[in-house]
Amino acid sequence: MKYILLIHVPSGAPAEADMIERHMAFAQAAGSRGKLVDGAQLEDIATATTLRRRADETIVTDGPHMETKEHLGGYYVIDCGDLDEAIEIAKGVPLNDGGALEIRPLVEH
């Protein structure tokens, strides 16, 4: 069963030192257990572009879909037996202070 780990970062939070190293360490550990499927850090929120569908028209605008206090900073896709295992692996993902991580199962077809 695949789960996506959505990493939410508080907007405007200062960059924390060694975050990249901690992510590399997590990816290596999860990867060596055969649990890591995919993952990436997202570029800054200022780089976001949003498409909106209105009837037959598609409108392109600058900025994120919603202005919120948190934004998506990155994600991992992991492959686990059940939610308990997903939670256990997700606990190893480095988070900013005040950050949050959302676990969502991927629909299997």
Added chain:
Amino acid sequence: MGVFRNEAGKIVATLARLLGDIDLAEDAVQEALATALERWPRDGVPDRPGAWLMTTARNKSLDHIRRERTRATAREAALRLHIDDEGDRSSGLDSSAVGDDRLALLFTCCHPALAPEARVALTLRLIGGLTTPEIARAFLVQESTMAQRLVRAKHKIRAARIPIRVPPQPLLAERVPSVLSVIYLIFNEGYLATAGTDVVRDSLCDEAIRLARLLVLLMPEEPEAAGLLALLLLNHSRRGERQSADGQLRTLRMQERSRWDQAAIREGREVLEAALARHRPGRYQIEAAIAAVHSEASTVESTDWAQIAALYVTLRDIAPSPIAALNHAVAIAEAGSPDTALALADDVAESLDDYHLLHVTRAELLVRLGRTDDAIAAYDRALELVRNDAERAHLQRRRASALAGTTR
């Protein structure tokens, strides 16, 4: 058909574990029960009704699976059913595995990834065997709301794949408190009846005690499970005295202690002693010990308040909370230091500002200290917050007697 509720719960648990699908297990058991209602009056009750129901429910679920061959999980589930069939055909319902199944389902119902109100509803539905309308009535919500809450929770268990199992160590230690707190919540919902006055809610106390007994039976090595059972029994021993015949709330001071349920007290103390002998204290064991001290005294005055105050120190050490601090304050006041007690209550006043009992406690202490105006203000705040009718009437009487200058 009392056998039904009990057996049905066990069979749902076993099938849910085998199938990995709670809905399918429930449907199959419902159908098996319907078949029993049709056949038993005609053909007679089978020798082992539980085993009969289990076999029938298992066959019903196989029928379901065959009808839904397209589902990817169907084949897998069928395989598991067959494997189990080969593996322990003879053991039937008497095997200890059934106990493990119910414990597994209880842990699933109380999984932290489910909302607390969903945990309570699922536990009552799947372990307690209550119907959806019964649960809805007990929690004063619309039947459709409760039905939706249950459907959503079961969908999450399936879609997010919350495992149906007793968590392995070291997860177990982390998950036991959630199970205990769900049972305690069920009890308190019946005991404290946060709103309204409904008799249905009394059955929630019995249900919680039944669940706590089951947990003690299934986890004999866990002293906190026994601690919780002892606490529930000791609290429940006062149930007949908590309200007068006309529905007025009686505080500890007003209760006729000789009418407390002595059998429940005796059992509660025995269960507690056995738990404490394991030397792994926890919040439920300490709270039960406090209730036990109350049960030993024949009046409020002769209660060993110093010991109760000491137990609250231990409780606040193990499980610090503003509520424990407030109850500690009450014990200190009864032990003879209302001014120390008021200072402690004031310390937690901010975090408990929405809790009516904070203001009730402050009001009572202020009356004792002769600060009538402040006491009236505190009663007024408590009256704004209180939701239970019997309690509101009690507070109005207390406020009136404070105004009249009489205490107690």
